[in-house]
Amino acid sequence: MDTNHLDKQNFFDLGNLNTLRQDALKSDASPEASKEALKKAAAQFESIFTQMLLKSMRKANEAFEDKDSPFNSSGVKFFEEMHDQQLSVDLSSKGSLGLADLIVQQLSPDAKNFTPSSVLRTVDNFSSDRRANGQSTASKTQPDSVDTTSSTQQKPLFENADDFISTVWEHAKTAAEKIGLNPAVMVAQAALETGWGKHVINKSDGNSSFNLFNIKSDKSWQGDKANKVTLEFEQGTPVKKQASFRAYDSIKDSVNDFVQFLTDNPRYQEALQNTAKPAAFLDSLQKAGYATDPNYADKIKQVLNRTELKTLATTLVRQGVN
Template identity: 45%
Template structure:
């Protein structure tokens, strides 16, 4: 009987490290079988624990005495068998917590205080994530009325400048005036406008073909009294980009667009941290991103990449 029990344990340990267990994990997730998912998750955790033990053993072997009888191949053989069984026992007896996380993640259970993977990929910045979710909800509600208007259906994005050089040259006067009010460098605002519009090649145009002069992606909501146009835009949910339709403010001139940007930033409490750091472009755009100005998790880095680029610098007066 003892021999049969030992054989059963060894077979169980070997099955844990069978690569087909990974496939069973995937199938269990789709089948929504909680028991099967839990068992497969424990097998996956056993694989992970064994890999950790194996790495530890390899480090130990590198420093071991080659002449020692405790470092023979026979000892290593039984030691590896023991490690496999230990990994199996750990995973089935409570484990290290990995199996539970897998079950929660793949099982899609509504568990209180459970942090989803999207938060972990966002460096655990719960405040920023919740703020962005709230902003997206508010924007969706506020733009619903704007999107219902028939005049927005024909809006589109098109080039408004012949080249990046023309983009910088034409916008420099308006950017300089707006930058002076904010206390920031005009080239910093131009770098942001370049990211928002693809160097002026994707500027919102109204149905009549006239440019909306919105260079900073400022959305229109129910409280906006000016013109607006609805187009498709890319928004991020954590690190996942999604296409959606949204309404944006339109202006009669580029100067009016810059002036509204300054007012938009300076009059909202959430952007005051950015305003206070306007003399440092990197800190300014990071503060804007943290306050929810853009959903792109790499927004500030993209703006600073343009700001520091040699080609951009060559366009400046």
Template identity: 35%
Template sequence: MVTTTLGADSAALGDFAGLARLRRGAAAGSPQATREVAQQFEAVFIGMMLKSMRAATPGDSLVDSDASRMARDLYDQQLAADLAKKGTFGVARMLLRQLDPQAAGAEPVPSGDGVAPALDGNALAALRRIEGIRRDAGLDAATPASSLPAAFKPGTPDAFVREVWPHAQAAAGELGVRPEVLVAQAALESGWGRSVPRHADGRSSHNLFGIKADRSWNGARVENSTLEYVDGVPQRQVDGFRAYASWGESFRDYARFIQQNPRYKQALENAADSSAYLHELHRAGYATDPAYPAKIQRILGSDALAEFLQTAAVKSAPRG
């Protein structure tokens, strides 16, 4: 029912089954499917270049961790999807000319002519172009966070944990679960707060738990792309999600959602056991991803949470 949200269009980077279906639609002569196929493959192409660029750049061993790498990968996926949507590198246009020359308004290009004129066969130039776009958009690492608009300020797993911890404690007290479990679940659903669904004007929905806006929801809502698993196969869909005014409201609504929904009764009865709680949530249909509980457990063991909990324990320890 509820599933991890990666932000508009970014989920397609890992949805290869969806790409196959789009390819079949394009082969059947659907102009819309043809255009989307081209755009999806451009996103995959850009994602591969970003991955190569990351691999060629030395990491910072002092702050690098599984958690920070997860957040970075989610950010790169969203960036690749956004660049592909704008047709930045021309890969989609080239593929569209191959798949549907009439729709593209051009003659098909021979397969040996390269990938796209915008790249000129020079991968390094393409990577530099990505870096230039990042700088122009104010997303380069050298740009001070304070100079960026609030909606685009980069975050870290550590900052995310510190920001939501008080709200997690309050919600955990209502449910009887450990607060770090809720932080880990919110981190998975939102990409450590970086991939929260947004309104059309860019405002955050503050939806950290991927709770959808069904018929019972009378509040604000936002449309967003999401990855659902159907018979174990990931499929991209667009759904309505609940929107809140703050992170605290998101945690409070999550607690109400779990408490008021009868199908999560077993999860609540096992709230004291984190593993059992997550298993029962998944079994009741909270998420369709078969690996949902395991992914949250991995985040529970991440450096960001471990270091925060250790610091919190030291601060709360009685002083002699």
């Protein structure tokens, strides 16, 4: 698409928006003017999208930045943002992403025989996507009665956050009593470790490991195992590592083993002495090295203070779930 009108455009020139408005008003005069105005608006949208993309990339990289480096000062970031904003305009002027072309193709009033599937990627177009979603990759000419019961796709353990809380609470209540801990603390920690049950580690056969606390398997562990790439913090820097985790037969086994794991390890004795004080318990747990994330305890406290957890926990206590 011809985007020469952006070649000399400056991101900070507010007159560009007024130009787009004027072109839109003139578009009623002729089809050619209307199409030209559409091209300019589409290119402007691509520029905005590119800017958002660059901003998100910068944001994602903040976790790896050295806060003490002079290259990460507020002044540097200010000019860096200005650079990215102008870069988005330059990239759009060259049609680098091709997004403007798609917009023009879909919105052109004179488009003939246009169907979105001709330019947009859909799941049905890629057999790899169909396999990832547990769908058959057989030809469309095959009978609809093809047996798909052999799919390895597993049903989620929990339907939503409320289901996660009530299900885990049922087992955590009994296990937590053994060490005098509020079961809500165990539920909050499991929620942080698994994203409210959405990211429980699976075994190699696709079945769930039921490991709600991401306890790793060492030489002393004689049970089943599940491997996964995990993010560890080394001297404050996140590093990806392949690790082996314990696998259980049920949620109940996972919760009980968590209590047993703390009880059997001498380094967690201070934490066990503070079970009556959730905040002190979590601080002692982190101090003992349960997780390498320097903000691990604070993150669990934030989950523990969430309204939905407090409300549902209060309801479960009143109902006497055990």
